[in-house]
Structure formats: structure tokens, C-alpha cells
Amino acid sequence: MGPLDATKPWQTKGIEGMNRFLGRAWRSVVGDDASTGSATGAPVYADEAAPEEIQKIMHQSIIKVSSDIENMSFNTAISQLMIFNNEMIKMDKRYREPCETFVKLLQPFAPHIAEEMWSILGHNESLTNVAWPEADASKAVENTVEVVFQVNGKLRAKANVAKDMDKAALEALAMANDRVKEFTNGKTVVKVIAVPGKLVNIVVK
Structure with missing residues (x-):
């Protein structure tokens, strides 16, 4: 109404x-x-x-x-x-x-x-x-947060994770994501940038 x-x-x-x-x-x-x-x-x-x-x-x-x-x-x-x-x-x-x-x-x-x-x-x-x-x-507080997984700065996947998930666990989750693997398999990972609660950006060449 x-x-x-x-x-x-x-x-x-x-x-x-x-x-x-x-x-x-x-x-x-x-x-x-x-x-x-x-x-x-x-x-x-x-x-x-x-x-x-x-x-x-x-x-x-x-x-x-x-x-x-x-x-x-x-x-x-x-x-x-x-x-x-x-x-x-x-x-x-x-x-x-x-x-x-x-x-x-x-x-x-x-x-x-x-x-x-x-x-x-x-x-x-x-x-x-x-x-x-x-x-x-x-x-009433949300215990999970949506983070994005990027490869070379481009969005490739999203996931809901615990708000307190640390960088190491977040990186591992991103690297294991099937959608991310499509863009990283056969390539060299140069750097992984993880920002808890926000994103993981995987730089490959």
C-alpha cells in the first residue's frame, strides 16, 4: 500500500x-x-x-x-x-x-x-x-557476510562466510572455489590479496 x-x-x-x-x-x-x-x-x-x-x-x-x-x-x-x-x-x-x-x-x-x-x-x-x-x-547481528572472489580484479564468484573468517581461511576458500579455478588452472598465481569481510583478489599470469 x-x-x-x-x-x-x-x-x-x-x-x-x-x-x-x-x-x-x-x-x-x-x-x-x-x-x-x-x-x-x-x-x-x-x-x-x-x-x-x-x-x-x-x-x-x-x-x-x-x-x-x-x-x-x-x-x-x-x-x-x-x-x-x-x-x-x-x-x-x-x-x-x-x-x-x-x-x-x-x-x-x-x-x-x-x-x-x-x-x-x-x-x-x-x-x-x-x-x-x-x-x-x-x-539480531548478522554472523555472516558476503565476500567476492576476483581474478585479476574481475569478479568471478561470491560466497557467504563467517564475519570473523581470517585471511588464510578466506584465501583457501577462494582458491578452492570451482568458478575461480576456471580462471586460475594452468596459470601462475603471482599474488593473493585478501581483505576479511570484503574480498579476495587472485593475481595470475
Whole structure:
């Protein structure tokens, strides 16, 4: 729908898109008869900690949605909820913490369906009286970074690596890359320039 203060035409497709999003949100939090995880059809929630990747997107979403609501940037807040939901759909089980956090973040935009989800999650108290989630900034930090592999200054490949990968490991990874090998096999490596977190440039002749 775009920024709140922007002029925009009315389009029913926007409503259809929101309906599809809420349908996906319902399936990821509550499920359907085929995916609830129990014989009775009632959803089963895992109380153990969710995988690190889910926790990261959860805390990123708390930060982003909270900021966007304060700035009345509701369209980008909803976009972040869509990103969060897409990651939740990939979960191997329904982890309680991300499910509950997602519902709390959804509540300002879709209060009725959020209240229904909250009830199914096992809560008797109205979501209106529940505290807004707080983010742990340390868990929202990206642990990987994209680096580029160059041969004679020309981009040949990219890879996602750990942010703290050292120069030696980065060089070895670049030299072992199949795409890089296409441009280095049979040639003499004159120099390898590695900048952790950014690039590896292999100079050959």
C-alpha cells in the first residue's frame, strides 16, 4: 500500500495480498488439520530455544517493526512481518517463542486474528494487555557476510562466510572455489590479496 503519507490509488489487489499473507501467518502459527502435529488437530508448540537463524530474524523484526510503528511506516513494518513469517514457515517445528513474538508484532495491524492466535497458543489474557516484545540487539547481528572472489580484479564468484573468517581461511576458500579455478588452472598465481569481510583478489599470469 506504500507509505502512509503518499498518494496512491485504491487497488483491490492490495487487499488480496494482505489476505494471502494472513492465511500464511495462520498456517505458520496455527497450521491446518494436516500440519498441526497432533492427532487431535490442536497445534503443538516446542518450548525449547528456536534455532539461531530464527532467533536472529525474530529480534531483527522486533527492532524493525517497533521503529516503523513509531515512524508510522506501517508498510515496511508489514513487509518485515512477511519476512519473519517466511522464515517461520521453514521451521522444522512450531517454536513457542517466535510464534508468540510474531503474534504480538502482528496485533497492531490485524488485532482480531492475532487475538485468536494468542488464544490458541494457550493464553487466556487478552493480547491487548500483554507487554510489547523487547529485542536483544546482540542476537539480531548478522554472523555472516558476503565476500567476492576476483581474478585479476574481475569478479568471478561470491560466497557467504563467517564475519570473523581470517585471511588464510578466506584465501583457501577462494582458491578452492570451482568458478575461480576456471580462471586460475594452468596459470601462475603471482599474488593473493585478501581483505576479511570484503574480498579476495587472485593475481595470475
